[in-house]
Amino acid sequence: MVMFIRAEIERLGGEYRFETRVEGFDMDGEGTERRLRGLRLSTGETLPAERVILAVGHSARDTFEMLRDAQVEMDAKPFSIGVRIEHPQSVIDVARFGASAGHEMLGAADYKLVHHASNGRAVYSFCMCPGGQVVAATSEEGQVVTNGMSQYSRAERNANSGIVVEVKPELDFPDDVLGGVAFQRKWEKAAFVAGGSNYNAPAQRVGDFLAGRPSTSLGAVVPSYQPGVTPTDLTQCLPAFVTDAIREALPQFERKLRGFSMEDAVMTGVETRTSSPIRLRRDRDGQSPTLRGLFPAGEGAGYAGGILSAGIDGIRAAEWLAASL
Ligand SMILES: Cc1cc2nc3c(=O)[nH]c(=O)nc-3n(C[C@H](O)[C@H](O)[C@H](O)COP(=O)(O)OP(=O)(O)OC[C@H]3O[C@@H](n4cnc5c(N)ncnc54)[C@H](O)[C@@H]3O)c2cc1C
Incomplete structure (x- = not known):
């Protein structure tokens, strides 16, 4: 086209x-x-x-x-940063469609989630990709940025979505009109280092993230990010107000979508390019x-x-x- x-x-x-x-x-x-x-x-x-x-x-x-x-x-301008979360598409299908999950007329299920965290920040799902993959989206050397996409068929094994938290210029970088760019770069560089400085993305199991311990291995959910991921502690590459808000939001999302905070769901970081910082x-x-x-x-x-x-x-x-x- x-x-x-x-x-x-x-x-x-x-x-x-x-x-x-x-x-x-x-x-x-x-x-x-x-x-x-x-x-x-x-x-x-x-x-x-x-x-x-x-x-x-x-x-x-x-x-x-x-x-x-x-x-x-x-x-x-405000924008948001956070992680990509991946679940088996079948878990999302069952949570959304119940006994009709897998019916060919329904296809792969999507979702939209939002939680207002006690630290005053909204946490929400962004650019949900049914049956899709997490993709590398950095535009500069020595940085790691995630994004997501689905092929027309939406037939890949995992569902993914950004889980992102509001960034507020007046609180987070009040003195610089391009402070949002510096803020994005800081966490994108931290993600590069946390991933092993080889363009692998840092990743953590949801169970480990919620328990406050680094991941040393992954479980049943096989992340789709290429060239690969490094199990680690995502608090190294996100501000505390972001990880605190996501930690509070995940159990709330579980109440709306059963399986959302499953132990082996994988979070991959960092998702920083949700919209323009200016x-x-x-x-x-x-x-x-x-x-x-x-x-x-x-x-x-x-x-x-x-x-x-x-x-x-x-x-x-x-x-x-x-x-x-
Ligand atoms: C992996 C991925 C998946 C996405 N999936 C979706 C989706 O499913 N649905 C959706 O709605 N959106 C999606 N988006 C977002 C979507 O691509 C953007 O919102 C959209 O392309 C923005 O359009 P734009 O024309 O404003 O800017 P862009 O499409 O970014 O175009 C800007 C162009 O300007 C060029 N440029 C920059 N600086 C200069 C310069 N100084 N001189 C000359 N040229 C310059 C750039 O090279 C680029 O070609 C996705 C983005 C990514 C990265």
């Missing part, structure tokens, strides 16, 4: 520049009159451009720094208040979380851009 979208954009006159990064802006004017005139590219070229939709995704940390240095207005400000006409002609959009700009909402925000940005012509 992506191939067809690309072909259609090219047929309409669009051009793709692969392996090319926007590294700076040509601008003129001052303050609220400052205008975009061009894009400086990593190839050394400058592309004349007076209107640009900037949709760089939530992990474009180098670009966030460039935007901050160019005084494009932004705010630190929001680029935009005026009512969709443009940056400090750089006219720049239309921040999508997940990286802080206006979407997931494929659909990013797409919808892209349409909105395109409409704003068209209205400005």
Whole structure:
């Protein structure tokens, strides 16, 4: 499908520049009159451009720094961090469908869970992947980040989901607009070390996590993360407010979904890229208040979380851009 979208954009006159990064802006004017005139590219070229939709995704940390240095207005935004949890899909199917579990018309069951912890943080399931796998999602060297995905068939042995806890900029990094990036990096590096510094992810059995002891081996649930996992103590690579909140939430989730806190369920860390750690400000006409002609959009700009909402925000940005012509 992506191939067809690309072909259609090219047929309409669009051009793709692969392996090319926007590294700076040509601008003129001052303050609220400052205008975009061009894009400086990593190839050394400058592309004349007076209107640009900037949709760089939530992990474009180098670009966030460039935007901050160019005084494009932004705010630190809440996001969440935690772990991926894996159960046998059959356990989730029985908890959700009872005696009908396994019926071909039902397929693999999913779930959504939330708990408000006594430390004031919400704990919730994120990006639940029925019959899926836990995947490596770091974008920088020496760090480990988890994510999850399902194939169309949803037929892998395990169900997985992020179990994540709210991070609040005003409490956790109040003085730095890019403090969320530093916070993510700190725990992603700690996960790399806890995993053995070889891109294995650190993992812990739920039974061990709840008992407050490190895992030295895994049990019946075989984790899907590649290249592999290292049984360890996940408190080494997550803040205490996160592990405390998850420890409180798991027994609550068990009450809603029997088997959820089973001893051998595996938690793999760390899940840090749930959404963008920043929001680029935009005026009512969709443009940056400090750089006219720049239309921040999508997940990286802080206006979407997931494929659909990013797409919808892209349409909105395109409409704003068209209205400005
Ligand atoms: C493993 C995985 C599974 C996922 N599964 C789901 C799912 O099932 N459902 C769902 O809704 N969402 C899912 N997501 C999230 C989804 O992919 C994102 O929410 C969505 O892609 C965000 O779209 P976007 O266009 O805002 O940003 P992106 O898709 O991240 O696109 C940003 C693009 O900008 C490029 N870029 C960055 N900086 C620059 C620069 N300076 N110059 C030029 N280009 C630059 C990046 O290389 C990238 O190609 C998943 C994500 C991952 C990693």
